[in-house]
Amino acid sequence: MVPEEARLLMSTLFGHRRPLLSPSILNADFARLGEIVAELEAAGADAIHLDVMDGRFVPNLSFGIPIVRAIRQRTTLPLDVHLMIVEPERYLDAFTEAGATALTVHVEATVHLHRTIHAIRERGVLAGVALNPATPLASVEEVLPFVDVVLLMTVDPGFGGQPLIPAMLRKVERLRRTIDAAGLHCLLSVDGGIKLSNVAAVVQAGADIVVTGSALFQDGETPGIQLRRFRELVTRAAR
Secondary structure: OOHHHHHHHHHHHHOOOOOEEEEEOOOOOHHHHHHHHHHHHHOOOOOEEEEEEEOOOOOOEOOOHHHHHHHHOOOOOOEEEEEEOOOHHHHHHHHHHHOOOEEEEEOOOOOOHHHHHHHHHHOOOEEEEEEOOOOOHHHOHHHHHHOOEEEEEOOOOOOOOOOOOOOHHHHHHHHHHHHHHHOOOOEEEEEOOOOOOOHHHHHHHOOOEEEEOHHHHOOOOOHHHHHHHHHHHHHHHOO
């Protein structure tokens, strides 16, 4: 997929509203997964974020291709598949065929990042690259012109419910300046420990996409109600 085609796909899928809300279903009740995805879509989710963990790259297991395929059958929303797995290039065809809209790989998990990014785009899906908190921004500077999404982790990946690392907000700000100064079109996504109490700071730091998970499934409220609260806060913070 050439850059112009990727930008057209992003515009078609995500529209022009910023910031976007991409709820993660990692902490959802999997017995009610279809129902929860439908509720999030009705509440105004812009995409569904799917955290795929292999127990090797991160110290936890989550789900894989069958869950992505099942969710694809229940929603027309973009599926943002976050591959927290080693050698993600081995599974690009499988996740694309399962219905992924975007595939995000970690710079720390693939040896030939440039090749993997182009392999993703050749399959007609959006290409994303993710960085762990301790990984410097310099590790992705050379591939920024070729990606559609850059995902900054604001927690060490592997488990939902961790608190956001405050110092990561400065990293978000630095990447925002880098993207803007270069006139790039990639979206800046932020994931990890984002709650109602800190989402405004994340937006003000420069996030285009806000990924929130555990905060949607606590406080005794439904995820749809919580997502609407997030929408109010991110809209206000973006003004």
